[in-house]
Amino acid sequence: MRGIAPFLAAIAMAVMPAGPGRAAPLSQSARPGTLTTRQWLPWRDRFVTLDGRVVDNANKNVSHSEGQGYGLLLAVLAEDREAFTRIWTFTRSELLLRDDGLAVWRWDPNSNPHVADINDASDGDVLIAYSLALAGSFWKVPAWSEMAREMATVIGEKLVRRVGDRTVLLPGVEGFGAEDRSDGPVVNLSYWIFEAMPVLAHLAPGTNWDELSADGRSLVEEARFGPSKLPADWISLRGAKPAPAIGFNAQFGYDAIRIPLYLLRAGITDKGLLAPFSRAWEQEDGAPAVIALADGRAIEALNDPGYRMVAAALRCALDHRPIPASLREPTLDLYYPSTLYLLALSAVAQRFPECL
Numbered sequence: 001m002r003g004i005a006p007f008l009a010a011i012a013m014a015v016m017p018a019g020p021g022r023a024a025p026l027s028q029s030a031r032p033g034t035l036t037t038r039q040w041l042p043w044r045d046r047f048v049t050l051d052g053r054v055v056d057n058a059n060k061n062v063s064h065s066e067g068q069g070y071g072l073l074l075a076v077l078a079e080d081r082e083a084f085t086r087i088w089t090f091t092r093s094e095l096l097l098r099d100d101g102l103a104v105w106r107w108d109p110n111s112n113p114h115v116a117d118i119n120d121a122s123d124g125d126v127l128i129a130y131s132l133a134l135a136g137s138f139w140k141v142p143a144w145s146e147m148a149r150e151m152a153t154v155i156g157e158k159l160v161r162r163v164g165d166r167t168v169l170l171p172g173v174e175g176f177g178a179e180d181r182s183d184g185p186v187v188n189l190s191y192w193i194f195e196a197m198p199v200l201a202h203l204a205p206g207t208n209w210d211e212l213s214a215d216g217r218s219l220v221e222e223a224r225f226g227p228s229k230l231p232a233d234w235i236s237l238r239g240a241k242p243a244p245a246i247g248f249n250a251q252f253g254y255d256a257i258r259i260p261l262y263l264l265r266a267g268i269t270d271k272g273l274l275a276p277f278s279r280a281w282e283q284e285d286g287a288p289a290v291i292a293l294a295d296g297r298a299i300e301a302l303n304d305p306g307y308r309m310v311a312a313a314l315r316c317a318l319d320h321r322p323i324p325a326s327l328r329e330p331t332l333d334l335y336y337p338s339t340l341y342l343l344a345l346s347a348v349a350q351r352f353p354e355c356l
Contacts, residue, residue, distance in 0.1 A: 029130075029195050030265070032079050032138050034346040040078035043342055047071070047335050048083060052090030053107070056335045060110060065095055065103035065120065069127025070339050076134045077346045084135055088144070091128060101154050103128060105172065119174045122159045123191040125151060126169075130196035133203055149203045156200070156207030161185065163237050166219070167211040183236035186245045189223065190233070190258040192216035194266035220259060220273050227296035229276040231256050244293060251299065252280070252291040254336070261310050261340060265347045269317050278318055281311045305330035306337025306344075313344040316355035323348060323355050 047055050047067075054067035068091040075084035095103040098118055105121035107114050129151035136145030159170045161177070163185050170176045171188045178184045194213055201209040223231040223242040230252040234245035244250035260277040263269075280296075281288050288307045289298040302308075305327055315321040332338035348355055 029199050030073065030077055030134060030346065031350050032076050032134070034349040035074065035078040035342060037078065037080075039342065039345060040074065040080060042332050043074065043338055044078075044080065044083050046332065047338070048087060049090075050086070052083075052086035052088070053094070053109075054087060054335075058334045058336065060108070062109070063107040065091075065105050065124025066127060067124075067335065067339075068095060068103070069124050069131060070343075072131035072135070073127060074339070074342055074346075076131055076138060077342075079138075081135075081139055084131075084139075088132070088135075092147075100158060100173070101150055102158070102173065119172045120159075121191075122155065122169055122171055123188075123193065125155050125159070126191070126193050126196050126200070129155060129203065130193065130199055133199050152200045152203035153206070156204045156209075160207050160209075160212055166215045166237070167208060168215065168219075168237065169212060178238070181246075183238045183243075183246045185237050187219070187235050187237060188233060188255055189216065189219055189231050189235065190255040190262070192259075192262065194262050194268060197266075217263075217268070217270075217273060220263070224276060225250070226293040228252065228280050228291050228293065230280055230291060230293065231259060232293055250293045252293060254290065254302075257288050257302070257307065257310060258340070260314050261344055261347070264313055264317050264351070265343065267351055271318060274314060274318060278311075278314055281314070286311055286315075302337075304334065304337040306332070306334075306339070306341035309341045309344040313348050313352070313355075316348055316352045320352075320355065328356075 048071055049055060053063050054071040055061050055063060056067055068087060071087040072084055075087060094107055097104050097115060102120040102125050104115050104118050105124060106117060129148045132144045132148035136148060158173050161168055161170055168187050169191055170185060171191055176184060176186045197209040197213040219242060220231060223235050225232055225244060232244040232250055233253045233255040234248040236243045236245040260274055263273060280291060288302040288311050290300040292299050309327050312323050312327055316323060332341060
């Protein structure tokens with residue numbers, strides 16, 4: 001813990017807003033208080049168990065490191081320390097089982113043992129480390145900040161790789177590298193949580209997080225497939241140009257819908273990056289859709305209010321369109337779109353409050 005006070009001060013500077021007499025923020029990170037109790041409690045009460053497990057109720061009630069990370073982040077945004085502590089306690093005891101300190105990716109209440117695969121998922125690792133850093137600074141808990149620093153260091157060492165002239169984030173320690181797959185390395189652009197990168201840079205300065213963020217944005221521009229010009233969920237970097245990865249559906253799907261959301265949450269509103277998403281969704285009555293990349297055909301409309309909120313946040317950022325009344329207080333039913341709803345809502349509240 002030696003030297004933790006200067007570290008906490010640096011993280012605090014990274015997450016606090018700029019103001020008179022205060023240095024500009026070092027990141028575009030999330031701001032506590034951008035979710036109200038009224039917005040947060042339905043999600044917490046529906047998807048978080050008493051022991052702090054975040055439940056995916058559309059997927060056999062399993063839990064993932066991603067979900068635990070989302071729960072931690074949303075608890076910070078809602079300033080709910082009790083819920084954060086519950087979610088972190090479960091995460092630490094049930095998912096941080098790997099020797100390297102990263103989180104196992106899946107916990108199944110219906111199997112014994114509950115963890116059958118000890119591989120990690122880098123989006124879950126990043127979300128957990130980032131949320132611990134925010135919480136440690138906001139609530140002044142050095143142990144959380146120290147754990148964030150330890151996780152960020154391992155993420156940088158094990159998951160951030162140089163591939164040709166790019167710095168990339170592997171989706172997991174095992175199974176995605178050039179040594180693992182004939183089309184490897186394979187990446188998932190929805191694992192780039194851009195708002196976290198500047199905070200991770202303070203946590204683990206030995207990794208070039210700025211380069212990782214910049215190369216992620218470049219990949220969003222390069223990985224534009226088919227007539228829709230949208231990225232695939234899973235992308236091979238084996239060849240001279242990015243291509244949809246082998247063994248995965250060549251589609252813009254449930255993963256890739258998060259790419260524009262994460263850009264917006266980081267304050268990145270470059271129309272060149274975001275316009276393809278907006279154009280594709282306008283063609284589907286304003287709702288996101290799973291899109292086949294070969295022909296640009298919509299396979300499945302994503303009409304849940306959570307998905308529609310992502311599209312509405314994008315229209316707000318690009319065209320200053322207000323959030324529709326129907327999306328102000330919708331009923332939240334399924335874990336994943338409900339989570340995207342709160343992430344989009346808090347982004348609008350922080351960055352585009354004129355749309356509310």
